Structure formats: C-alpha cells, structure tokens
Amino acid sequence: MKILVVGSGGREHALAWKLSQSPKAEAIYVAPGNGGTARGIKNVSNIDIDVGNFPALVGFATKNGIDLVVPGPEAPLVDGIEGYFRKVGIPCFGPSKEAARMEGSKAFSKDFMRRHNIPTAEYRNFAVYEEAKAYLEKVGHSVVIKASGLAAGKGVVIPASKREALAALKEIIVDKEFGAAGDEVVIEEFLEGDELSVLTFSDGYTLVSLPPAQDHKRIFDGDQGPNTGGMGCYAPTRIAPQSVIDQIHKTILQPTIDGMRREGYPFRGVLFTGLMMTKSGPKVLEYNVRFGDPETQTLLPLISEDTDFAEVLLAAANGYLDGIKIKINPGFGATVVASAGGYPGPYAKGKEIRLDPVKKDTNVFHAGTLLKDGKIYSSGGRVIAASATADTLEGAICFTEMILLIEPLSR
Ligand SMILES: Nc1ncnc2c1ncn2[C@@H]1O[C@H](COP(=O)(O)OP(=O)(O)O)[C@@H](O)[C@H]1O
Ligand SMILES: [Mg+2]
Numbered sequence: 001m002k003i004l005v006v007g008s009g010g011r012e013h014a015l016a017w018k019l020s021q022s023p024k025a026e027a028i029y030v031a032p033g034n035g036g037t038a039r040g041i042k043n044v045s046n047i048d049i050d051v052g053n054f055p056a057l058v059g060f061a062t063k064n065g066i067d068l069v070v071p072g073p074e075a076p077l078v079d080g081i082e083g084y085f086r087k088v089g090i091p092c093f094g095p096s097k098e099a100a101r102m103e104g105s106k107a108f109s110k111d112f113m114r115r116h117n118i119p120t121a122e123y124r125n126f127a128v129y130e131e132a133k134a135y136l137e138k139v140g141h142s143v144v145i146k147a148s149g150l151a152a153g154k155g156v157v158i159p160a161s162k163r164e165a166l167a168a169l170k171e172i173i174v175d176k177e178f179g180a181a182g183d184e185v186v187i188e189e190f191l192e193g194d195e196l197s198v199l200t201f202s203d204g205y206t207l208v209s210l211p212p213a214q215d216h217k218r219i220f221d222g223d224q225g226p227n228t229g230g231m232g233c234y235a236p237t238r239i240a241p242q243s244v245i246d247q248i249h250k251t252i253l254q255p256t257i258d259g260m261r262r263e264g265y266p267f268r269g270v271l272f273t274g275l276m277m278t279k280s281g282p283k284v285l286e287y288n289v290r291f292g293d294p295e296t297q298t299l300l301p302l303i304s305e306d307t308d309f310a311e312v313l314l315a316a317a318n319g320y321l322d323g324i325k326i327k328i329n330p331g332f333g334a335t336v337v338a339s340a341g342g343y344p345g346p347y348a349k350g351k352e353i354r355l356d357p358v359k360k361d362t363n364v365f366h367a368g369t370l371l372k373d374g375k376i377y378s379s380g381g382r383v384i385a386a387s388a389t390a391d392t393l394e395g396a397i398c399f400t401e402m403i404l405l406i407e408p409l410s411r
Contacts, residue, residue, distance in 0.1 A: 001310055004061055005030045005037075006051050006081070007072030010337070010367035010385045011293035013037050015070060016044045017363065018300040022310035029064070031057060035353075035376040036366025036384075051076050054084045061090050068093060068314050074290050077269075078104035078150060091317040095289045098265035103289040107148040107184045113284060116259040118252055120284040121276075123188035129173045132185055136165050142190035147172050149181030153217075153229055158190065193277040194239045195285070197295055198248060200273065201312060202257050203321040204266030209253065211236035211302060211328060212245060213295045219344060228344045229382055233298040234334040234393060239277055248275065248282050256287070268317055297365045297387045298333040334396035335387040338404055340368070343381035351378045362388040362399050 001024040005015050013036040016028050020041050030037040033046030049056045051073060061069060069085050069092040071077055080097035094100075101108045107125040112118075122141070125148070126132035136143065145168045147155030155178050159165035172182035200209040213235035219225040240248070252273065260267045272288035272295070303309060304327035315324040340347035349368075353376045358364055365387060368380015388399030 001025055001067045001314070002065055003028045003068045003070060003310060004057070004066045005033075005070045005072065006057065006076060008032050008034050008051070009072065009293050010036075010365040010382065011291050011296040012072040013365040013367070014297045014300050014363075014387070015072060015291065017041055017365070018303065018309045019070070019313075020044050021305060022308050024308065025310045029060075029066075031060070034366045034379075035369030035371040036364070038371035052079070054079075054081055057081070058084050058088055058090075061085065062088055066090055068310065068317065070094070070313055072291060072293075074100075074103050074150060074288060077289055091314060093313040093317045094269040095267050096265060099260055099267050099269075100289045101265075102260070102267075102271075102287040104150060105148050105184070106146050106186045106286060109287050110186055110188070112256075112259065112263075116255050118255050118259075118284060119281060121188040121191050123186050126173070126185050126187065127183060129169065132169050132173065132187060133166060135187060136162065136169065139187070144188050144190050145169055145172065146186040146188065147178045147182040148184035148186055149178070151178040151181045153227065154178070155181055191276040191278050191283055191285070193279070194237075196237050196240055196275055196277065197292060198245075198253070198273045198275065199292065199295060199299060200253055200257075200271045201316050201321060201326070202267050202269070202271060203316045203319045204257065204261050204268055205319070206321040207249070207253055207257055208321060208326050209245070209249070210299045211333075212240045213237065213292070213298055214239070215292065215295060219339070226344055228339070230292070230294050230337065231339070231382075232334070232336045232385075233292075233294045234332065234396065235295070235298050235302065236332065238393075240282075244277070244282065248273075252282065252284060268319070270316075293367075294335045294337055294365075294385050294387075297363070297385050298335040301361075301363060301387055301389050302329050302331070302333045303327070304329050329389065331389055331391050332393040332396045333387065333389045334393065334400050335365075335385050336397070336400040336404060337367070337382050337385045339382050340378055340380070347381055349377075349379050352376070353378055353383070355384070358386075358403055359399075361390065362386065362403055364403060 085092040157168040274285040386400040386403035390396040
C-alpha cells in the first residue's frame with residue numbers, strides 16, 4: 001500500500017511513524033512533512049507540496065499510485081480535500097466537506113447538537129453585532145464567546161466581565177480580528193468542570209474510540225500563561241472511568257455519527273470530541289474532524305504493534321471498520337512539547353538541534369523542524385515533542401522529561 005500523509009506537524013510525524021509499522025505499507029509520503037519525516041523512518045519520505053495545493057496533491061497521488069490519503073490538519077478537510085480524491089477514486093481517510101462543517105462552523109455544530117439532543121452548553125448564534133450585544137446585556141449566566149469559523153485555536157474568548165464580553169464581541173464581529181471566521185459568533189453558557197478529549201474512528205456506522213486524553217494548552221507549568229497549540233497531553237485520563245465513557249458513547253458519540261449519516265453527510269475519519277465533565281454529566285465543547293496535536297503523539301503509541309494502522313484507516317475510509325481489530329495496550333501515554341523560546345509570542349527559528357536515538361517505549365516527534373544539509377534546524381513555535389508509554393502515568397511523564405532534559409533544544 002502506498003500512502004500520502006498531508007501536513008507538517010508533530011501529528012503527521014506520529015501518523016507516518018505508526019503507518020510505517022504496517023506490514024502492508026510499502027511507501028509513505030508526507031506533504032510537505034518536516035525534519036522528522038525527512039529521514040530515519042522506514043519507507044517514509046517527504047514531498048514538497050503545500051497542504052492547500054489540492055491539484056498538485058491529486059497529481060502526485062495519481063502518478064505514483066497512492067492507495068490511501070491521510071490529511072492531518074483541519075483546513076484542507078474543511079476546504080474539501082476529500083472530494084478531490086473521491087473524484088479520482090483514491091480513498092481518503094477524512095470527512096467530506098459537508099461533514100467537516102462540524103469543525104469548520106461552530107454555529108453549524110451547535111445547531112446539529114440541538115437537533116439531536118446531544119448535551120452541550122446553552123447557546124445562541126449571531127451574525128449581527130447589535131443583536132448579539134442585546135443578548136449579552138440580558139443573559140443571566142456567564143458566557144464564552146466563539147468565532148464560528150476556523151481560527152487556529154485562537155477564536156474563543158472567556159470574558160471575566162460583561163465589559164470584556166462586549167469588547168470581545170466587537171473585536172470578532174465588527175473589527176474582524178479573525179477575518180471571515182468571525183462572520184458568525186456563538187455565545188454560549190460557561191461550563192465548569194474538567195475537560196477531556198475522545199478520538200473516535202468511524203466509517204459512518206461503526207465507532208471505535210481511543211482512550212480519553214487530556215491536553216494542556218497553556219505555555220507554562222501549572223496551567224499558567226497564554227494558550228498555545230497544545231504543550232502536552234496524557235491518556236487515559238482518570239477523570240473518566242469506563243461508566244462515563246459508556247455514557248459518552250450512548251448520549252453523545254453514537255447520536256453524532258448516526259445524526260450525521262441520517263442528514264446525508266456520513267462521518268468517515270477520526271472524530272475528536274472535546275468534552276466538559278459538568279455536574280450534570282459530560283457535555284460537548286466542540287467537535288474536531290481530524291486527529292489532535294499533540295493527542296496523536298500520545299495515543300498512537302498506545303495502539304498495539306500488531307494492530308495494522310494502515311488497514312484501520314483504509315477500513316474507515318472504505319466502510320468496513322467493523323471488520324478490523326484495534327487493540328489498545330494497557331498503561332499510559334504522555335507527551336511533552338518543547339517549544340522555541342518566546343512561543344506563543346515571537347520566537348527564534350533556525351537553531352540547530354541535536355538528538356540522540358531514544359530508548360524503547362519513547363519517541364521524539366518533530367513539529368517545527370527541517371532537514372538541511374544533513375542537519376536538523378528549528379523552524380516553528382512547537383519544535384519537538386517527547387512521547388512515552390509506561391505502566392503508570394507518572395512513569396510515562398518521567399520518561400518524556402528525561403528525553404528533554406538529556407537533550408536540550410539548543411546549546
Ligand atoms: N462553554 C464553555 N465553558 C467553559 N469553557 C469553555 C467553553 N467552551 C470552550 N471553553 C474553553 O475554551 C477552549 C477552546 O474552546 P473550543 O470550543 O475547544 O474551541 P477551539 O479549540 O476551536 O479554540 C476549550 O478547550 C475550553 O477550555
Ligand atoms: Mg478545542
């Protein structure tokens with residue numbers, strides 16, 4: 001099987017690494033990839049095509065006999081990459097443009113949840129500033145304000161006062177801080193509780209979930225400082241025992257997959273459901289229609305080595321996921337991201353990175369790196385991630401810290 005992975009982050013490095021363990025995978029191309037996918041993994045190489053250049057990706061895939069396409073990031077999915085490959089008959093592990101609206105429009109996904117009685121925060125959608133303002137002035141509960149469209153994880157504001165809420169509303173709708181992503185705004189009830197993420201493979205009928213993960217968005221230890229793309233992750237979380245996972249399946253995940261299919265846009269791919277564990281049970285914060293970053297780096301090493309990951313993705317794309325076994329190892333996974341100094345603000349690039357080979361049960365996944373003249377250089381905010389598995393959560397975290405301590409990013 002020849003596979004084309006689309007993207008250049010740590011998530012895509014982890015996908016290529018896991019796919020390379022498949023006995024069927026004869027070649028894995030990553031477009032455009034990073035320093036970690038450029039060399040060092042069996043059968044994996046980079047090709048220099050941008051994630052948004054669908055005609056070039058399709059051209060490469062048809063010319064090289066690609067059997068499966070795996071888009072990593074949300075933007076190409078929301079822009080309809082799946083349809084480009086469907087047209088030429090190449091299976092794509094990812095939702096159609098219609099199904100990708102579940103991530104591409106928060107207003108759309110909230111209305112979907114309302115139609116299907118899926119537990120989520122109270123909300124209203126607005127496209128007109130004056131109407132949103134009038135609602136904010138009379139609403140009784142604390143609110144969260146969300147730009148409806150894709151905003152690279154920056155479009156959600158949790159205001160501390162009504163004044164802040166009004167200011168955020170104006171910035172999003174009137175001043176267009178997030179461009180067209182702010183044409184519509186969701187104002188929702190602020191929910192209290194612990195957060196977790198569930199990643200679920202689906203072919204539109206069958207659902208198979210990975211262990212629940214918890215990610216850490218803020219830059220500093222102890223949940224301090226500004227939000228980032230995600231600084232770390234661990235799984236399974238202890239905040240969701242099996243009974244709660246079962247409840248999430250019954251009241252949220254199954255109705256979501258069934259509802260999408262019945263409305264004519266079946267979900268094929270991996271559905272990432274962000275949840276808040278509230279006093280009145282789990283509620284959906286949002287859907288993503290692709291693997292998370294860094295959740296992927298944490299979760300894929302927990303999938304057993306004898307699970308054929310390429311076959312899992314192909315089965316989800318082609319509608320026979322109920323014919324496939326996905327085995328999860330016992331134990332825990334943890335990921336810690338090393339970022340460039342200054343990130344998520346302005347940061348330096350182009351620093352040389354030296355990494356020793358890592359021990360069993362640990363991985364270094366590259367994100368913002370590139371290979372030049374045989375050397376690895378930093379090229380992004382999140383540079384590398386250390387991932388490890390162990391019998392205990394503490395053990396897994398300890399392994400990741402050892403990797404990062406032994407090998408400082410730049411000297
Ligand atoms: N209704 C809510 N109540 C409390 N916190 C929320 C709520 N909605 C979102 N958040 C917080 O904001 C973060 C980002 O919101 P989310 O809907 O996941 O958007 P995105 O990931 O696209 O930025 C969540 O991970 C959560 O911490
Ligand atoms: Mg989110």
